[in-house]
Amino acid sequence: MQLSEGERKDLRARARALNEAELVILCLPDEAAREAVGLIENPEVRVIDASTVHRTAPGWVYGFPELERDQRARIASSKRVGNPGCWATGFVALVRPLVRAGLVPVDFPIGASGISGYSGGGKSMIAEFEKKDSPAYVQTVARSYALTLSHKHLPEMQKWAGLSHPPVFAPMVGRYYRGMIVEVLLPLWALPGKPATADIHQAMAAAYRGEKLVKVEPFDTVPPKSLDAELLKQTNGMELFVFGNDKYSQVRLIALLDNLGKGASGAAVQNLNIMLGLPETTGLV
Numbered sequence: 001m002q003l004s005e006g007e008r009k010d011l012r013a014r015a016r017a018l019n020e021a022e023l024v025i026l027c028l029p030d031e032a033a034r035e036a037v038g039l040i041e042n043p044e045v046r047v048i049d050a051s052t053v054h055r056t057a058p059g060w061v062y063g064f065p066e067l068e069r070d071q072r073a074r075i076a077s078s079k080r081v082g083n084p085g086c087w088a089t090g091f092v093a094l095v096r097p098l099v100r101a102g103l104v105p106v107d108f109p110i111g112a113s114g115i116s117g118y119s120g121g122g123k124s125m126i127a128e129f130e131k132k133d134s135p136a137y138v139q140t141v142a143r144s145y146a147l148t149l150s151h152k153h154l155p156e157m158q159k160w161a162g163l164s165h166p167p168v169f170a171p172m173v174g175r176y177y178r179g180m181i182v183e184v185l186l187p188l189w190a191l192p193g194k195p196a197t198a199d200i201h202q203a204m205a206a207a208y209r210g211e212k213l214v215k216v217e218p219f220d221t222v223p224p225k226s227l228d229a230e231l232l233k234q235t236n237g238m239e240l241f242v243f244g245n246d247k248y249s250q251v252r253l254i255a256l257l258d259n260l261g262k263g264a265s266g267a268a269v270q271n272l273n274i275m276l277g278l279p280e281t282t283g284l285v
Contacts, residue, residue, distance in 0.1 A: 015039040023275060025268055026050060037080075048081045048271050050264065055082040055156040062160055063271040064092060065280070066207075066214050075274045083271060085153040086120055086263025087171060088160065090182025090255030093214060093240060095161040097207035103195050104186070107164040112157070115142060115172040115229055116180035120259040129175060142174040179230035180263065182255040189249035197244025200251050204242055212281055213237045213262060213270065233258050236266030236284040 007013035018024055019042040026033045026049045033051035040047065054060045061078040065071050075081055084092070091112050098104040118129040128136045151169050158166040167184075188195055201219040208214045213236060223243045232239065238257040244250065257263050266284055273282050 011039070015041075018042075019045060021045055023048070023272065025272065027268075043079075046079050046081075046275060048083055048268055048275070050083040050268055052085065052152050054080065055084065055088070056159050057082065062156070063267060064089060064160065065270060065274060066211055067092065067096060067160060072274055072280075075271055076277070078275070081271050081275065082156075083264070083268050084160075085156060086116065086180060086257070086259035087114065087151070087153045087169075087182060088156045089238065089263050089267065090114065090180065090257055091153075091157045091167065091184065092160045093208075093238060094182065094184045094204075094253040094255050095163070095167075097203050098200065099162040100207070101203040103191060103193065103200065103203055105192060106162055108191070109165070109168070110163065110184060110186075111168040111170070112182065112184050113170040113172070114180060114182040115174050116259050117176045117178040117229070117233075118173050119178050120180065120263070121173060125173065140175065142172055144170060144172045146171050174229065176230060177233075178258055178260045179228075179233040180257060180259045181227060181229045182257075184253040186251040186253065187249065188244070188246075188251055194249070196246055197242060197251055200244065200253070201242040204240060204253075208240070213266075213284070214240065216240045216242075227254060227256060229256070232256050232261070234261070234285075236261040236270070236281075238262045 003013055003017055018040050023046040026036055028036060028051055030051045030053045033049050034053050060080045060082045061074045063075060063081040063083045065075060099106060118125050127134050128138050131137055154166040154169060198219060205216045208216050217239055219242060235258055238255055241254040243252045269283050270280055273280050
């Protein structure tokens, strides 16, 4: 069913379309997504919600298939799946394996940072960076935001990484359209077991061994000079890096992904495939 422009504003037409669907992907602002879910009365309708509101909600499965060994089975059998946020995807991918392995305590103070293309901010931020005739237009190269330390992805970052407290999160946005770096810094000397860089990498590699869309880069004592936030733009995978200095007992964990790919629509398609029993990477590159 395809709704006309007028029908999209008609509550009854929207409700009819939602209840006649086999599976619905919601790409709406938070309040509109909450309203849409409330319109669904047919118990057979399955939902993937890309908004923030259901990512930690009771009865909803978190749509990060690589999270746990049984996560795919949970997604496949669920009627309600919350698609992860882009920042949370990178953060959880980096931290959850280390918490699960006991290398990072659940109450360990963790900081995270990174930079994303401006498309991650939606229509309003895209207008800021692209529409020169807009009063909100900016010429900044990069800027920090969420200075209240209350970013909307924090609840899912904390819950699905398995932490007792939310991380101290310092995101930035840059003057480029898509692609992102998410970074977690770990002082290994402060961890209970005093792990080495190789121990961190081993746990990470074991967690994602055999995955098609999440790749842990080989451990290399001579790292590249830099990483480009746009490296994986227009792809649906994610690459994880472990860089360390055992002299100072420090590690930088870095996730590279496209905020519109594995961080958004790519993840939704992956979840769609799992829920419909299709090959997981169908339609993804």
